[in-house]
Amino acid sequence: MYLNFSTAEIDLSSKRIEIHQTPEQLVRKFLGGRGLNMYYLYKLLTKEMDPLSPDNPLIVGAGLLTGTPAPAASRTNFSAKSPESLIFADANVGGFFGAEMRHSGFDRLIITGKADSPVYLYLENGRIEIRDAEGLWGLNVNETQIKLREKLGSDIEVACIGRSGEHLVRFAAVLTGVKNTAGRGGLGAVMGSKNLKAIVAHGTRDIQLANAKQFLETLVELKDLLLTSKMVQTLGRVGTTILYDVSNVLGTVRTENSLKNAFDDSLLSSEFEKQADKMLSCFACPVHCRHRNKHGGEGPDYSTFGTLGAGCGVSGADVAADINNVCNDLGLDSSSAGTIISWAIELYQRGLITREQTGREYRFGDAELVKSLLHDITERRGFGNTLAESTRAVSLLGEETKDYVIAIKGLPQSDSHDVRYLVSFALGIAVAGRGADHLRNRPTLEILGLPPEALNRIYGTTIHPDPTAYETKEHLVYYHENIYAAVDTLGLCKFVCHGFNSPHMLDYDAFARLIEYGTGLELSKDDLMEIGKRIVDLERLINARLGVDGKYDTLPRRFFDDPAPLRVAKGHKIDREKFSQLLQRYYALRGWTTDGVPTEERRLELE
Amino acid sequence: MKKIKTNSKICTGCSLCTMACSITKLGVANPHKGAIAISRDPWKRKEKITVCEQCKKAKCIEACSEGALYYDEDAVVRVKQEACTKCGACVDACPFEAIRLIDDRLIKCDLCENGTPQCLRVCSTGAIQLLETQVTTASPAQRGPVNVV
Numbered sequence: 001m002y003l004n005f006s007t008a009e010i011d012l013s014s015k016r017i018e019i020h021q022t023p024e025q026l027v028r029k030f031l032g033g034r035g036l037n038m039y040y041l042y043k044l045l046t047k048e049m050d051p052l053s054p055d056n057p058l059i060v061g062a063g064l065l066t067g068t069p070a071p072a073a074s075r076t077n078f079s080a081k082s083p084e085s086l087i088f089a090d091a092n093v094g095g096f097f098g099a100e101m102r103h104s105g106f107d108r109l110i111i112t113g114k115a116d117s118p119v120y121l122y123l124e125n126g127r128i129e130i131r132d133a134e135g136l137w138g139l140n141v142n143e144t145q146i147k148l149r150e151k152l153g154s155d156i157e158v159a160c161i162g163r164s165g166e167h168l169v170r171f172a173a174v175l176t177g178v179k180n181t182a183g184r185g186g187l188g189a190v191m192g193s194k195n196l197k198a199i200v201a202h203g204t205r206d207i208q209l210a211n212a213k214q215f216l217e218t219l220v221e222l223k224d225l226l227l228t229s230k231m232v233q234t235l236g237r238v239g240t241t242i243l244y245d246v247s248n249v250l251g252t253v254r255t256e257n258s259l260k261n262a263f264d265d266s267l268l269s270s271e272f273e274k275q276a277d278k279m280l281s282c283f284a285c286p287v288h289c290r291h292r293n294k295h296g297g298e299g300p301d302y303s304t305f306g307t308l309g310a311g312c313g314v315s316g317a318d319v320a321a322d323i324n325n326v327c328n329d330l331g332l333d334s335s336s337a338g339t340i341i342s343w344a345i346e347l348y349q350r351g352l353i354t355r356e357q358t359g360r361e362y363r364f365g366d367a368e369l370v371k372s373l374l375h376d377i378t379e380r381r382g383f384g385n386t387l388a389e390s391t392r393a394v395s396l397l398g399e400e401t402k403d404y405v406i407a408i409k410g411l412p413q414s415d416s417h418d419v420r421y422l423v424s425f426a427l428g429i430a431v432a433g434r435g436a437d438h439l440r441n442r443p444t445l446e447i448l449g450l451p452p453e454a455l456n457r458i459y460g461t462t463i464h465p466d467p468t469a470y471e472t473k474e475h476l477v478y479y480h481e482n483i484y485a486a487v488d489t490l491g492l493c494k495f496v497c498h499g500f501n502s503p504h505m506l507d508y509d510a511f512a513r514l515i516e517y518g519t520g521l522e523l524s525k526d527d528l529m530e531i532g533k534r535i536v537d538l539e540r541l542i543n544a545r546l547g548v549d550g551k552y553d554t555l556p557r558r559f560f561d562d563p564a565p566l567r568v569a570k571g572h573k574i575d576r577e578k579f580s581q582l583l584q585r586y587y588a589l590r591g592w593t594t595d596g597v598p599t600e601e602r603r604l605e606l607e
Numbered sequence: 608m609k610k611i612k613t614n615s616k617i618c619t620g621c622s623l624c625t626m627a628c629s630i631t632k633l634g635v636a637n638p639h640k641g642a643i644a645i646s647r648d649p650w651k652r653k654e655k656i657t658v659c660e661q662c663k664k665a666k667c668i669e670a671c672s673e674g675a676l677y678y679d680e681d682a683v684v685r686v687k688q689e690a691c692t693k694c695g696a697c698v699d700a701c702p703f704e705a706i707r708l709i710d711d712r713l714i715k716c717d718l719c720e721n722g723t724p725q726c727l728r729v730c731s732t733g734a735i736q737l738l739e740t741q742v743t744t745a746s747p748a749q750r751g752p753v754n755v756v
């Protein structure tokens with residue numbers, strides 16, 4: 001068995017560092033990445049804990065296969081209590097940092113405390129140092145990394161915050177490289193609150209594989225399988241921008257804070273293709289979905305130009321690429337930034353906030369406004385200081401403003417899908433553990449136009465073929481949620497995961513083979529599905545402890561009350577009554593109580 | 608003559624090639640230990656693939672006083688590990704940084720000892736190709752110790 005994983009507990013206050021082997025029975029139960037992170041969060045988070053206090057544990061956990069050449073084994077999860085939603089935050093990031101962290105000898109860091117003055121962590125071949133971050137504090141994401149590379153050599157990998165994290169913006173992110181972002185939930189602010197500017201990894205340690213030869217053969221086979229997929233080919237050419245093309249025809253693009261549901265053709269993938277110099281990969285990834293754009297940065301992804309572009313009514317792929325570059329350099333989560341700015345624009349239009357507060361006119365379609373707000377938020381300047389509070393700003397602006405914020409459980413919606421036409425997507429963002437988010441369970445297969453038999457085969461039950469129907473949709477979310485939780489424990493990207501964008505790609509069987517040849521651990525499809533379920537349940541239990549149960553599994557008011565005005569989705573909205581019945585069916589399928597919480601027996605079993 | 612021909616312009620930087628090589632040569636997964644190396648600078652906006660050019664007049668062979676490097680019948684520069692004293696003269700002599708001492712072994716591309724190049728098998732972009740020409744251009748003299756092996 002190759003299950004020697006190493007966890008480092010780092011207390012920045014006392015400067016104490018303890019390194020120990022991750023207990024094998026925990027690895028077997030939760031594998032790694034998101035799974036093990038949730039185990040620790042469940043042990044450590046309390047309702048009283050202030051997310052910006054030294055007590056909040058920031059956990060950085062590489063996936064079980066991260067750092068190996070399994071396809072797209074690049075991912076790492078950053079987790080803590082969220083300063084944005086006050087429930088758990090968990091953000092998954094690609095790039096090269098996670099792999100380098102593993103090759104430097106560490107699989108998981110649990111960081112608590114607060115340093116007296118700004119520091120960074122240096123990880124190298126089994127050793128960790130807390131180093132002075134003088135000369136780095138005050139810099140944004142690109143400069144921080146450039147400076148560190150100048151000082152420490154170009155073969156390091158860095159995860160860091162920009163000025164937004166230093167200023168405790170509640171949706172500040174952690175970035176590695178030019179664009180890869182552990183975006184959701186404000187983990188950059190958690191780092192900032194600890195005076196932790198960056199984590200640097202540099203390592204040459206091997207990862208032993210249980211059966212290296214078979215692992216390599218499996219990699220070749222799976223890579224070839226992936227490359228035959230049309231979706232992979234398209235992602236490799238235009239990245240996630242392709243999703244806009246499909247969505248805009250349906251009328252499922254969040255536009256102008258969801259006052260509309262479709263936007264213009266200037267954001268089509270063909271336009272973004274013109275902005276790209278080259279496509280890039282994360283570690284070990286054969287998909288290469290990331291643009292190196294002509295404007296000095298990388299990206300954008302659909303959720304970024306969807307929320308900061310269409311969401312704010314801003315046209316133009318060149319403009320969107322530029323705004324994306326600014327947002328990344330400042331270290332902000334683009335999904336929250338776009339959602340919060342578009343919310344503010346609507347509030348201004350409605351007279352719920354005034355020029356006296358904002359200091360200028362807010363209107364949709366104003367690219368310069370969006371850009372300057374990103375800076376103001378980062379610097380907490382003027383009204384930017386209010387917007388930096390994300391959904392917490394409701395308490396400053398008045399309860400009435402809450403109706404217009406596209407957020408659930410305090411987290412602004414991540415992707416740019418308007419869910420009024422897509423009932424399963426609506427259920428997905430309502431129940432997602434970390435708040436309004438597509439990466440936990442998006443049932444994309446529903447909109448790919450697959451024959452009903454194919455869908456029924458995948459889900460193992462008869463699925464209602466109409467995306468606006470409520471019947472059977474609990475099965476979709478349940479299925480996707482389990483497999484995405486499993487893939488998040490392994491450290492593989494969702495873009496190679498069955499179900500996320502295609503019915504093909506890597507499924508439980510492929511995971512099982514990679515795990516066996518990688519670590520020697522033999523797991524069945526059912527075992528892996530159970531691990532996924534375990535994590536989803538544990539996340540529910542964490543939230544329940546923090547005071548958030550099924551009552552919070554709801555949608556922004558607009559999606560219930562205002563019919564979508566445009567295109568195929570025209571006239572559609574979510575029916576409250578049918579939606580709450582759907583929620584109950586989903587809880588029943590998960591074996592949860594009618595309050596949407598795992599049972600007492602289940603809780604004891606998981607502890 | 609045989610060699611790996613690369614095109615850094617289309618390389619996406621994934622490092623799968625390096626790990627395929629580290630598995631083949633050392634039996635472990637390590638993106639820093641292949642005979643083929645990838646360097647990336649996201650800010651200079653550059654990816655670079657480094658691998659042995661199988662030079663016609665190889666500086667590494669010239670630099671080795673132990674006869675540990677030689678041309679095989681395809682003019683591929685190969686290492687005789689047991690003859691190598693790990694002095695590093697070849698490492699210094701190579702103008703491409705394509706030969707390195709890793710874990711007490713001399714690592715350079717030998718085209719997977721004339722099997723299938725594993726780096727090429729895992730690359731998703733075509734940035735790695737196998738160049739094969741029928742005529743062996745190296746003269747017997749240039750082939751060095753091949754005759755005495």
Ligand code: SF4
Binds near residue numbers: 072281283494
């Ligand atoms: S598919 Fe894209 S995001 Fe995922 S690992 Fe590959 S390059 Fe990174």
Ligand code: SF4
Binds near residue numbers: 641643718
């Ligand atoms: S051909 Fe074989 S030895 Fe040469 S770089 Fe590729 S994997 Fe390594």
Ligand code: SF4
Binds near residue numbers: 619623
């Ligand atoms: S496998 Fe191909 S694309 Fe990936 S780093 Fe190597 S040469 Fe570049």
